[in-house]
Amino acid sequence: MEQKKLAIIATKGTLDWAYPPFILGSTAAALGYDVEIFFTFYGLQLLKKDLDLKVSPLGNPGMPMPMGMDKWFPVLGTALPGMEAMMTMMMKQKMASKGVASVEELRELSQEAEVRFIACQMTVDLFDMDHNQFIDGIEYAGAARFFEFGGEADICMYM
């Protein structure tokens, strides 16, 4: 049986959006899929050596807030200084207490499972980023390179 292929396009650079590409990519690889993730725009943040990912309650009404804080801080309150740092810290604590792996660990496991990471060179140039900022083992290429794999994929996901 021919190996199935999964193509993922990762476009978001926040802590909550860092998880889906690495969770689904690594799991698919464990199930025997050939997997590629194309990181573009803010998705490039997920490939940095020093991850500084945050989660924001601002404009995110679906985000559960601890201790009924959403009642005390409706909409405007979520824009208060320090709110982003506090929610990021709380989210990380919650994840650790529930046995959820860190983004770094999932990223490593993905690479170990031979998931291929493609960074969009156009976006790297657009934001004046440097290849030295990123982890090793990444391929730098453009949209055509993604379609070479994505066009043959059994599943394609946009995140």
Add this chain to the structure above:
Amino acid sequence: MADYDQELDASGLNCPLPILRAKKTLGAMEAGKVLHIIATDPGSVKDFEAFAKQTGNELMESKEEGGKFHFLIKKA
């Protein structure tokens, strides 16, 4: 629970870690050998069924005991 050759304790770990650890452990085992996995994530019950179906490794046993989930997987 039937005999097994190796054990993997994935207690306290959440999706997708039990599956990833199991895949890695099975990778270092010989065909026909049996891996006993212990997990606490309730989602792992369906996950290991799906893992076995898609990878061809046989899920010999799946049971819950005292809040822990036990799986026996024979490497294909």
